[in-house]
Amino acid sequence: MNGQGSGPPHKKSRGDFHNNYHGGYDDYPNLREFLERKDEKLPPNHILLITVLNAKFPINVEVMYKVCSIVGTIKRIVCFERNTVVQAMVEFETLESASKARTSLHGCDIYNNCCTMKVEFSKMESLKVRENGPMSWDFTLSEGGEVTRRTILNDPEMAMGGDMMGGGGGRQDFRGQDFMAGMRSMDMMGHGGHPGHGGPGPGNHNDMMMGGPGPAHGRGDDRSCVVVVHNLATGEMNCDRLFNLVCQYGNVSKIFFMKTKPGCAMIEMGDHEGAQRIVSNLQSALLFGNKLQMDLSKKHIRITNAPLEFKLDDGTNSVKDYVSDWRLNRFNTKEMARKNRILAPTKVIHFYGVSREMSEDDIEKLFEEYCAPPPHKVKFVESKKERDGAKNDEREERSGVGLAYFNSVEEATEALVLVNHRDISGKMIKLCFSPATY
Numbered sequence: 001m002n003g004q005g006s007g008p009p010h011k012k013s014r015g016d017f018h019n020n021y022h023g024g025y026d027d028y029p030n031l032r033e034f035l036e037r038k039d040e041k042l043p044p045n046h047i048l049l050i051t052v053l054n055a056k057f058p059i060n061v062e063v064m065y066k067v068c069s070i071v072g073t074i075k076r077i078v079c080f081e082r083n084t085v086v087q088a089m090v091e092f093e094t095l096e097s098a099s100k101a102r103t104s105l106h107g108c109d110i111y112n113n114c115c116t117m118k119v120e121f122s123k124m125e126s127l128k129v130r131e132n133g134p135m136s137w138d139f140t141l142s143e144g145g146e147v148t149r150r151t152i153l154n155d156p157e158m159a160m161g162g163d164m165m166g167g168g169g170g171r172q173d174f175r176g177q178d179f180m181a182g183m184r185s186m187d188m189m190g191h192g193g194h195p196g197h198g199g200p201g202p203g204n205h206n207d208m209m210m211g212g213p214g215p216a217h218g219r220g221d222d223r224s225c226v227v228v229v230h231n232l233a234t235g236e237m238n239c240d241r242l243f244n245l246v247c248q249y250g251n252v253s254k255i256f257f258m259k260t261k262p263g264c265a266m267i268e269m270g271d272h273e274g275a276q277r278i279v280s281n282l283q284s285a286l287l288f289g290n291k292l293q294m295d296l297s298k299k300h301i302r303i304t305n306a307p308l309e310f311k312l313d314d315g316t317n318s319v320k321d322y323v324s325d326w327r328l329n330r331f332n333t334k335e336m337a338r339k340n341r342i343l344a345p346t347k348v349i350h351f352y353g354v355s356r357e358m359s360e361d362d363i364e365k366l367f368e369e370y371c372a373p374p375p376h377k378v379k380f381v382e383s384k385k386e387r388d389g390a391k392n393d394e395r396e397e398r399s400g401v402g403l404a405y406f407n408s409v410e411e412a413t414e415a416l417v418l419v420n421h422r423d424i425s426g427k428m429i430k431l432c433f434s435p436a437t438y
Contacts, residue, residue: 046098047122050105052086056114059086061137067110067117069222072097076127078136091127223272225253226297227279232263233288235313237417239320242267243328244420245413248432249281249342250274251329256307256319263290268303270331281344286410287417327428328421343433345413347406349375350434354400355427356380363404366429372418373411375404403436 048068052059061077068074073093080087092098098121106119129138229242239255242265246252251270258264269275279294286292309319322328331337341350351363360378367374380402406412412433420431 042121042123044095044099045121045123045125046093046095047089047091047124047127048098048102049120049122050088050090051118051120052088052110053116053118054114055086057111059088059110059115060134062134063110064088064090065137067105067108068092068101071101071104072222075140076129076136076138078127078129080135089122089124089127222301224297224300225269225272225275225302226300227267227269227275228295228297229265229267230263230293230295231290232257232265232292233290234262236288237265238312238314238316239265239318240316240421241417243320243322244417244431245282245287246278247328247330247420248340249277251331252322254303254319254321254323256303256309257312259308259310259318266297266303266307270329274331277342281342285345285413287413330430341432341435343435345409345416346433346435347409347412347438348434348436349404349406349412349416349431350401350436351404351429351431352401353428353430354402354424356400358400358424360402363402366422366424367404367415367419370418370422372415373406375406375415377405379403403434405438 050064050068057063060079064077064079065074068077068090071092074090075093076089076091078089090098090101092101102119102121105117107116109116129136132138132141227246232242237257239257242255243252246267246269249269251274253268253270255265255267258266267275267278269278275296279296282292283294284291307319309317312318326332330340354363360380363378364374380400382401404412404415406415416431416433419429422429
């Protein structure tokens with residue numbers, strides 16, 4: 001598999017292997033030349049041929065699924081070795097996905113500094129899978145008329161971040177992925193996951209029953225929308241307080257706390273971008289004396305089944321759905337989304353939605369009422385339309401906008417968590433971090 005034979009065997013083979021290089025990685029030191037060598041006469045195809053050079057680790061269906069399913073829906077995969085080189089045929093559901101995969105995966109390393117992929121269109125019109133196993137899989141097989149793709153791979157470690165396919169061309173790394181550290185027996189693929197074979201499976205997961213990755217979700221995006229939050233202050237945090245913090249970064253679908261892991265919660269955002277913004281902006285934020293740890297889920301695209309429900313220390317429910325609460329989510333339309341400033345926590349909080357009849361002292365007392373750190377200064381500011389000299393309607397005249405200044409970022413973060421979305425005389429105050437300076 002490591003291609004340690006002597007000399008490059010330039011043997012021409014039939015079908016997809018015609019004109020491909022079959023020697024090992026070390027036999028062909030000019031990697032860029034090899035990657036640029038391709039048959040331009042091959043027309044676009046929904047089936048790709050992927051040649052893996054310097055395959056220091058096993059390449060099988062599970063690995064190729066993890067690599068390719070981030071681009072689009074996979075129908076079939078067949079892996080094999082030919083003349084010491086590992087290759088895989090991957091059939092996508094659409095030509096568009098295959099073309100995108102060819103462009104974005106070509107030249108990437110599956111693991112750091114090894115397993116470099118050369119991605120080409122295949123000559124084959126169809127891909128046949130004789131049996132489902134470690135080296136081949138048909139994801140379109142169904143039972144009872146229902147597609148059973150969701151449980152094929154229970155635990156893909158897709159720690160992709162957002163940069164793996166970014167910029168520049170040439171070789172790129174799938175950094176941060178140590179697939180082999182968590183690689184389990186491929187027996188789990190036989191019947192949707194067996195706890196006895198190391199897969200998580202529905203039988204040994206105490207906190208949640210969650211859907212696996214990939215096309216069965218039917219949402220057109222196989223990137224994780226789930227954020228795992230660690231080190232939350234127990235007794236202080238609940239679903240609404242966590243929502244108050246993360247709603248600034250995208251629409252929130254669900255939040256739940258884990259019973260067997262105190263201080264740990266999972267957040268499902270409306271899209272991957274919102275989840276990524278949470279991780280980017282709230283990583284290591286201080287809240288109630290704890291440093292938060294935010295991670296994109298490596299196992300799940302979305303929370304598809306009901307998690308275990310219980311009562312938190314404050315008596316509130318451990319699970320809450322926010323999909324239908326249009327008053328709280330702030331990214332419901334493109335226009336609404338544009339109005340949100342995406343910032344990491346700051347010492348200044350922007351507030352809006354309060355009555356203009358409220359005074360600055362009233363705002364300070366509001367924070368005290370909910371046992372939040374009080375701001376040392378509050379000031380009302382003109383709305384955008386007021387600054388632009390536009391005529392305000394009666395509704396806008398009653399809407400107060402201002403800034404609350406705190407002594408530290410941690411105090412401002414706690415205040416936002418405790419006071420955001422509180423009802424004040426029939427109006428809901430909304431808070432967000434502000435770029436304003438002292």
